[in-house]
Amino acid sequence: MPRATHDIPQVLGLLPDAVVAKHLSHAIRSGQETPPQVALRKAATLLPPTEARWHTAPLRQLLEEAMRRFDDRRTAADAWLAPRLHATLRLTRAEAADGRLWNYLALLVAPDYVLWRHQGTETTATSRFSGAHYTQAFSRLWWAAELFRDGADYRPVETACRVQDVLNTTLRLDVIDHRPTALAIVRILDRLIADGIPRPGDHVNALSSAVNTAGSTLVYDVLAPDPGGEGEAVLDWIAEAQDAPAVPFERLPDGPDDGRVSAQSVDTLVALFDKLLAEAPRRQRPTLRPASPGVIPQQAIEAQRPVL
Template sequence: MRRFEAKRTAADGWLAPRLHATLRMSRAEAADARLWNFLALLVAPDYVIWRHRGKKLAQAARFSGAHHTQAFARLWWAAELFRDGEDYRPVETACRVQDVLNTTMRLDVVDHRPTALAIVRITHRLLEENVPRPGDQVNALSAAINSAGSTLVYEALAPDPGPDTDSVHEWIAGAESAPAVPLDRLPDGPADGAVADSAIRNLVPLFEQMLADAPKRSRRPRGDENAVDQL
């Protein structure tokens, strides 16, 4: 909280990979809302209020809510869905645009790793080019991708064998002896295999065309919660 007092949204990209690397667990374990409720209500309610305070106190869903809304669950799942094997750098990019967490992460298609990373790659381009209101672009892209097909369609275009589950289990098993995550450099995630760059490149031109054709809904600025984290 001291580190990011000047820009609370920037805390997401810093905390998400470190939370994921600290709480080593399976997706099935992470789906248990009781863990996240415990963290938010008993361990760190001060963080939830600090990060999600607005005109009023943080909404109840930030303490006990869906995986894409609850203060800690959303960060763990962002790291899980947008990491590239042990590389958390795509997670930092994803968290720089709040709409990736608020909208894109709700879609079933992001379970397909090449799709998730293709979205991050386009998000990175939008940020590098300083495109105004990148959140509106991300929302339009996410809606277009979700409407255009299911994960089966994208799997045909960009095959992905999926993560190495044995490596994930080994990573989880090593949690008790693992050192604390570093504060000033990214930790390493489970070495369960990176996504083939060719699979991502197969999807990026298609998604770029979807973005170009998609209608954009321009929103009025709503303050910190929809801000872009310019690291």
């Protein structure tokens, strides 16, 4: 497990994209150098230290535990970390949409985690440090927890994050903002996993594409009404961060109690999505048949490479 080799700030802040682009070198992305702390801190805007939710110590403790637990199976860290990151870093959606916060977390608080989780054979993609909400190392986990939770219940988040295709593909879709749609996809995924279906991610990709396409002609919020979460409950949950204990490691924490999704709405969409999945074309993977003894076709090698 990597150890932090830099001085970790005590409070989170906001770090502009332009500053990240200027300083995020190949040497940093390959782990040969640490981010330039002085220059980055000078360019950042600190958040109020009087608010406990901006303190970095609970985040560091959480990330170090994830690295310790999952050092030999790093993709598995996502399902464990996503709900706990969400419950530790309590944000409104507007706050979570500010990429400067995630830049600061990745470059100044936990660059070691970004490298640990996402470094390929040589370097880590720039987008894992500073990128879209569905690719940035921490933002993607926070948003997965936000979009797939069922009120205070994070169990659907664990299921969603067990399959990397959900994070890499489904999280990009606009329709996933509709809570019954998100939970219907997770319900089907849970069934695929329980049934032992090989490569459930291929099915999720096919379903996500079909759901997104159908969503251009079908109005899911008409078929499966959802009044949305209670905004006041989320604000109360955020305010409780001031005195909240650290999230538990051995059981799921509780999210904001802003109302569960209608079971009837989810059932309606599961029935529809089952039909879409049955008709959706799935990825055709090359068969590993060597052209000559001891030689594996290059396209087969590429198809088997994991997405980091």
